[in-house]
Amino acid sequence: QSTVSYQSSKLKSVCDAKICATVPLSVGQQGIWIDDELSNHTNAKYNIEATYEITDDRITVKFLTEAIQLLVNRHHSLRTVFDRNEHGEIVQIVKPLLVDTVNDTPVLVLHALPIEASIDSELTRFLCQKFDLNKPKPFFVSHFITVTGRPRVLCMIFHHVIVDGWSIAVLIRELNQILQAFIDKKDPSEGLAPVHCQFHQYVANLNPKMWDADIAYWKEKLSNGAMNFACLPSDHQTDSDISGATFVRDIPPVLVHLLQSSCQSIDATPFMILLAMFDVLLARCTTCWGDIVVAAPVFNRPYSEIENTVGLFVNVLLMRVDLSADPTFYELMINVKRTVLEAFEHQESPLTHVTSQLEHLERDSHIPQLFQVLFAYQNVGEIVSTNLLHKIPVTNPIAKCDLEVHVWENKQGALSIHAQYRKKVFKASTIERLIDQWMLLLDAAS
Structure with a gap:
């Protein structure tokens, strides 16, 4: 599902041609x-x-x-x-x-x-x-x-x-x-x-040549050395079973307020701070203080013509952050902020098209998919319920990847964490412990 809205300054129309059946x-x-x-x-x-x-x-x-x-x-x-x-x-x-x-x-x-x-x-x-x-x-x-x-x-x-x-x-x-x-x-x-x-x-009306600049950026960003795709140690021997469970926790209002204050003081978004501390969490869990790569979905609707279009526009961006120099919090935030903004500027080229252009992409051979962990910030709370339709939460019994962490922001600005995981990979206690540790890191950063 999509996470961070991005409005491009481009006004180029991609919908001028006649509709084809x-x-x-x-x-x-x-x-x-x-x-x-x-x-x-x-x-x-x-x-x-x-x-x-x-x-x-x-x-x-x-x-x-x-x-x-x-x-x-x-x-x-x-x-x-x-x-x-x-x-x-x-x-x-x-x-x-x-x-x-x-x-x-x-x-x-x-x-x-x-x-x-x-x-x-x-x-x-x-x-x-x-x-x-x-x-x-x-x-x-x-x-x-x-x-x-x-x-x-x-x-x-x-x-x-x-x-x-x-x-x-x-x-x-x-x-x-x-x-x-x-x-x-x-x-x-x-x-x-x-x-x-x-x-x-x-x-x-899509022309792959329109992605040339994006491909050039991602080649440079992802081809420089081996990357750690945040492969968490599993509790069980992995298999093809994709049955999932979801762990839900509200972020305490006091911590949300502190995060908002931190965002203002360092000119960052909540997504950036949450991602930065999530990177630190994964680095500790994987004992790899080098490059951390986390997948993050993006709406990918940079043209005004497609704002009200129903279709599969969402893309996945690979957020690569270097922790090898043991950065301070502010150094880490500068790195993450730059990474996020650059990724949004080059979001249109589909992930599969990007990876197909890379000659060598190192990752854990035990993980069949490109990434194991996906992190999403859902700031579309205004559509959860309307005056006639009240949203009913439904737990999805199927997990798309080993671990998806979604942070939902509602109309009032409250934040809740929904961590969906594959039960054949992680124990419930492992996921709860991960979220606990993440909360401690967020509290320390605020």
Whole structure:
């Protein structure tokens, strides 16, 4: 999921050409498609959920169906499928919208549960459903749950190949606007921000040469010597089991206030300080006080034309920080700040495209994926809930990598840590101890 927003000063349009019905996959989509093929479509690790309690009794099934249908009509990614063209290449195709269905699949699936039923178990079941990228079916489904005497719940499941975290924010914001319009008996299309560019249109106009400057930067940044990809010692012998668990902890308000004060005094963002102390934590755990490399997702929407576009734009940046000289806190912050700002300036080239250009990239041979640890700062708290839709937290039973640490910032500025890990790699006590040690480092830095 995406972490740090970045606004480019570039105003170049990438969406001037006519919309094509069939276009190649983006580099990010290709990576997901290949990984899905290798797993033989047997897991649901790329599923993204958006689960909400309906807080207004005036919202009917008819309202929800029509609202979701309008979203599908506006955003072509929601009715995009994959197929092979005459040359045998995988391409994405936008399918027409039929009344109440996308390719004969209902836009809203109804579930009337008995009073003794568990909503949580139903939500987990929805999240674990598998999408087959080789079948011409939409890569999302919406479930509406009613339980006698209990709140109604909307659970939307998306395959990551068509959306990212920013896209979910766009969809929930628009869904709320449309439902409010239905309640007020107004035209639901009024007030919706224009969609200047569809995702497949954006992909059709991408030119890899536009990434040349980014590639040159990353070659220099990542090719100079061996790097430590923060390979934490595991508690168990690693295997292919990707079942996960999540450890959640709120950062104490006093510590949040101290972090905010530190940010102001050294002209840094919370992400920078949190990342710096996370690097120190990993260096201690891996006993490697040299280069530390942590993967960090970024929204990667530098053009105004794609601000309201639903699609897979998110990219992953490799934040490389040198700790070999045993820097002071301020020296470390200068290094991290420079690293983060430079990475954001060169964020557009997809990670797989960057690594394919590197002749030699040293990492732990026991870790099959490029990185083991991902660190994310989620500062999109304003989309967690709306006046009509209240976000319901759902624990994802599948971990995409060995350890993902997400720091969430809500509307009030409070911070909470969500550490998702693979249970076949780490014990729960190990993750809790890591977070405890990180809190101590943050307290010392503040």
